[in-house]
Amino acid sequence: MKEFAYRRATQVRDALTAVAENAGARYLAGGTNLVDLMKSGVEEPTRLVDVRQLPLDGVRDAPDGGLVIGATTTNSDAAAHPAVRRRFPSLSQAILAGASGQLRNMATVGGNLLQRTRCSYFADPAQPCNKRVPGSGCSAIAGVHHNHAVLGHSEHCVATHPSDMAVALAAFDAVVHYETLDGAGEIPLSRFYLPVGERPDRETALPPGALITAVALPGSAVSPRSRYRKVRERASYAFATVSVAAALDIRDGVVRDVRIALGGVASRPWRAHSAEAVLRDARPTADRFQAAAAAELDAAEPLRDNGYKVTLAQNLIGAVLGELAGTENDR
Amino acid sequence: MSTVGAARPRIEGRLKVAGAARYASDVPMPELAHGWMVTATIAKGRIRDIDASTALGLPGVLGVLDHRNAPRLNPRAGNYFGPDGSLQLLQDDVIPYAGRPIALVVAETPEQARAAAAALRVTCDAEPHDVDFHLAHPAARPASTAFGPEADTGDVDAELAAAAVVVDERYSTPEESHCALEPHAATVWWADGHVYAVDSNQGAFSVSEVLSALWSIDRERVHIRAEHVGGGFGGKSACGPQVILAAMAAERFGRPVRIAMTRAQVFEATASRPPTEQLVRLGADADGRLRAIHHRAAYALSPLAEYIEWCTEQAKILYAAPAIRTQLTAVPSTSCRRPRCAVPARRPARSPWSRRSTSWRSGWRWTRWSCACATSPRTRPCRDCRSAAAAWFPACGRAHAESAGRPGTGVPARGARARC
Amino acid sequence: MTDSANSEISLRVNDVLHRLSVDNRRTLLDALREDLGVTGPKKGCDHGQCGACTVLRDGRRVVSCLTLAVAADDAAITTVEGLAAEGELRPIQEAFLRLDGLQCGFCTPGQICSAIGMLAEHAAGWPSAVTAGESPDRVPDLDEAEVRERMSGNLCRCGAHPSIVRAVLETAVREGVTR
Numbered sequence: 001m002k003e004f005a006y007r008r009a010t011q012v013r014d015a016l017t018a019v020a021e022n023a024g025a026r027y028l029a030g031g032t033n034l035v036d037l038m039k040s041g042v043e044e045p046t047r048l049v050d051v052r053q054l055p056l057d058g059v060r061d062a063p064d065g066g067l068v069i070g071a072t073t074t075n076s077d078a079a080a081h082p083a084v085r086r087r088f089p090s091l092s093q094a095i096l097a098g099a100s101g102q103l104r105n106m107a108t109v110g111g112n113l114l115q116r117t118r119c120s121y122f123a124d125p126a127q128p129c130n131k132r133v134p135g136s137g138c139s140a141i142a143g144v145h146h147n148h149a150v151l152g153h154s155e156h157c158v159a160t161h162p163s164d165m166a167v168a169l170a171a172f173d174a175v176v177h178y179e180t181l182d183g184a185g186e187i188p189l190s191r192f193y194l195p196v197g198e199r200p201d202r203e204t205a206l207p208p209g210a211l212i213t214a215v216a217l218p219g220s221a222v223s224p225r226s227r228y229r230k231v232r233e234r235a236s237y238a239f240a241t242v243s244v245a246a247a248l249d250i251r252d253g254v255v256r257d258v259r260i261a262l263g264g265v266a267s268r269p270w271r272a273h274s275a276e277a278v279l280r281d282a283r284p285t286a287d288r289f290q291a292a293a294a295a296e297l298d299a300a301e302p303l304r305d306n307g308y309k310v311t312l313a314q315n316l317i318g319a320v321l322g323e324l325a326g327t328e329n330d331r
Numbered sequence: 332m333s334t335v336g337a338a339r340p341r342i343e344g345r346l347k348v349a350g351a352a353r354y355a356s357d358v359p360m361p362e363l364a365h366g367w368m369v370t371a372t373i374a375k376g377r378i379r380d381i382d383a384s385t386a387l388g389l390p391g392v393l394g395v396l397d398h399r400n401a402p403r404l405n406p407r408a409g410n411y412f413g414p415d416g417s418l419q420l421l422q423d424d425v426i427p428y429a430g431r432p433i434a435l436v437v438a439e440t441p442e443q444a445r446a447a448a449a450a451l452r453v454t455c456d457a458e459p460h461d462v463d464f465h466l467a468h469p470a471a472r473p474a475s476t477a478f479g480p481e482a483d484t485g486d487v488d489a490e491l492a493a494a495a496v497v498v499d500e501r502y503s504t505p506e507e508s509h510c511a512l513e514p515h516a517a518t519v520w521w522a523d524g525h526v527y528a529v530d531s532n533q534g535a536f537s538v539s540e541v542l543s544a545l546w547s548i549d550r551e552r553v554h555i556r557a558e559h560v561g562g563g564f565g566g567k568s569a570c571g572p573q574v575i576l577a578a579m580a581a582e583r584f585g586r587p588v589r590i591a592m593t594r595a596q597v598f599e600a601t602a603s604r605p606p607t608e609q610l611v612r613l614g615a616d617a618d619g620r621l622r623a624i625h626h627r628a629a630y631a632l633s634p635l636a637e638y639i640e641w642c643t644e645q646a647k648i649l650y651a652a653p654a655i656r657t658q659l660t661a662v663p664s665t666s667c668r669r670p671r672c673a674v675p676a677r678r679p680a681r682s683p684w685s686r687r688s689t690s691w692r693s694g695w696r697w698t699r700w701s702c703a704c705a706t707s708p709r710t711r712p713c714r715d716c717r718s719a720a721a722a723w724f725p726a727c728g729r730a731h732a733e734s735a736g737r738p739g740t741g742v743p744a745r746g747a748r749a750r751c
Numbered sequence: 752m753t754d755s756a757n758s759e760i761s762l763r764v765n766d767v768l769h770r771l772s773v774d775n776r777r778t779l780l781d782a783l784r785e786d787l788g789v790t791g792p793k794k795g796c797d798h799g800q801c802g803a804c805t806v807l808r809d810g811r812r813v814v815s816c817l818t819l820a821v822a823a824d825d826a827a828i829t830t831v832e833g834l835a836a837e838g839e840l841r842p843i844q845e846a847f848l849r850l851d852g853l854q855c856g857f858c859t860p861g862q863i864c865s866a867i868g869m870l871a872e873h874a875a876g877w878p879s880a881v882t883a884g885e886s887p888d889r890v891p892d893l894d895e896a897e898v899r900e901r902m903s904g905n906l907c908r909c910g911a912h913p914s915i916v917r918a919v920l921e922t923a924v925r926e927g928v929t930r
Contacts, residue, residue: 001774004776039798100904102814102904126372236903512857712809
């Protein structure tokens, strides 16, 4: 680790300034990803601006029945919050499915969004990686990639985004709020993560130096009828092989609203628009769920060793929807 | 009152639940310096240059040890099987596997040592490597029979043909890392020509023997303590790089030196269990009585040291059958063939000290061992091995004979072997 | 505020206040072990993956290897050494000892601190990944599945898990947090 300066910010404006005036400065919140990458030599900030104690934590009601979650809210606090558990249960489940108790106590909602891929080639400075060093190549494509992407990847990068929380947020059309020295802004999560394309090093649409301040979840009738399921190689404490965040609102035997997002399959949470289109206004049968899943995974381009993810994703979508439909879901 | 059958807490249990048990990197030490290993990132080749100029200028750095300035170690030091090249750290510019320690940076704090290690500029010339492993690999050769000959009794094919039930399967086991929760670590210091180490190992005696051989000093001058070890599972039964490099640095810089390996370094630079491929043919009567056992197994072998992975031992001794045949094959991990993706070839696991075998008790058996520098069978004893044997097992020099086979039994040797 | 690579910090460790000058790169784990000689927390992986470095920070369990010491300025830290008062082991420690929830002992300090943090989280009504979709108004039952899930951030290579789970459950019953 190279030496770095440290500042603890007490006001948002001071944090923004401290980062804007030093090209190598980075925000530090929980540190569960940044400090990890600093030890691996992947991140080498010259200054850390600690934002943990900014007044940006807490969960509050939004006028539309949704919620606004402050960026420095810990993962644990967000997952345990009664309003989150009642109104957006898949979000609570998704957060709890990630990491360990200790890490969830440290990690923040803002940091969770910005965490980097866990591709082992990215984490090893001795290996070629276009995300870490643009133009150096992708070691995973011909290497070990059984847990890499099947959707939305390119010849430049096949890594996946590791966040569970972001998948649930994607299903709920969350909006990311941020501040810069030039003022506040917001980006819908659907546009927050940039497509991989030719520059996998460019990961988010945040302006340089921006500080995430909150994540807003719009109110909806469907969100309390939601579920997150994660499939992984171990029963706990492992990243997703494939995960699904889904919500289903059935009225009079017909799907009125459906949300589906996939994790573990792409460089960003994958909102399954094609699947949703098959299901809207349709009857919620197992066959229909399968057709929806197939429609979404039709675009999949598996690599040499991860084709199983296509089958797994389809089956998981069907299983989660079936579970949601089987509950007292018809109104 | 009998102690058998009564539940007792561990005698060190109270220390452990109170956090008071000291492991190898817990011992307080005045004037302690910290060593950080630098490891090779290519699978095979040579070091062309190590530019330490930046590293040496960083705060707190005491120095950098590499093959150009490290103390010379006794090349004959080894283990049961003979000289062990994996112990010869920082002695030459050869890179035999990715993860091989090629330098040690020593500094006042671990953060300074780590930063300086990252600032070392190492240039290498890569050579083609071959980490392919399978039983029929072209470099495969019969394993050493140091622990006893292969089994070869009866007629396996005839018994299989006459068997009511035949099982014929192929099995494989992957390379496995022991993954003790405590990464290898050592705190080492010298005083009055004696070396002291608090080391995480599974055999303080054997580690002291290795260090005494490496430094060519009497064993009475080597003091190894391994009171609390955070797991070993076989991976700490050999002398680890941490204690060798820390001893070098402590000697060079005249201060106690601690090396606590990183988890990644433990995966790369310490012993692991080699992959195996095994063919098992069993023939039995309808009532389950075995007629034939044919067990062929191959394991990956580091080119740095001879080793036996005991895949076929149970087939030799555990079951009765009219026909039993075993064939154990070693596949050296590099043979200068076509390049592959960078999976490291590394030294094999578990020294013989980690297990005991009945064959030890037969005094003659352990006088026969393969020449560690041979990658193919030889018919004549190798001069290096003979001199090594004389240094390591002085008594063996008397007992050795040029004739083939195991003395006194008439059993011919399996393949030509270098004998010392 | 300067651009120095070092910082002066205060840490209250096991109820004793310490003032330290630390390299900003120094983790809380290394500050405890190297600067203060508090070697209970262990470095099993240094990347937050094994839990052997678990301590309590202001009452919550965290991995100290990913906590920068400078970022923990003014925090109150409890390590395994801070649990026993006047040589009397805490019930959780005594349960680990009596039920043999350890072998090599390297994961043990982290397991014990994590268990204490976990029991407090459970008592506060926090759900886990295995908690059924119950109402937030109920504290979930602490059964074996819950303990295993909540303790999954602490690895034990010696395989003492069954005894660890028993020790945690027994302690929970003793402290009245489980029916």
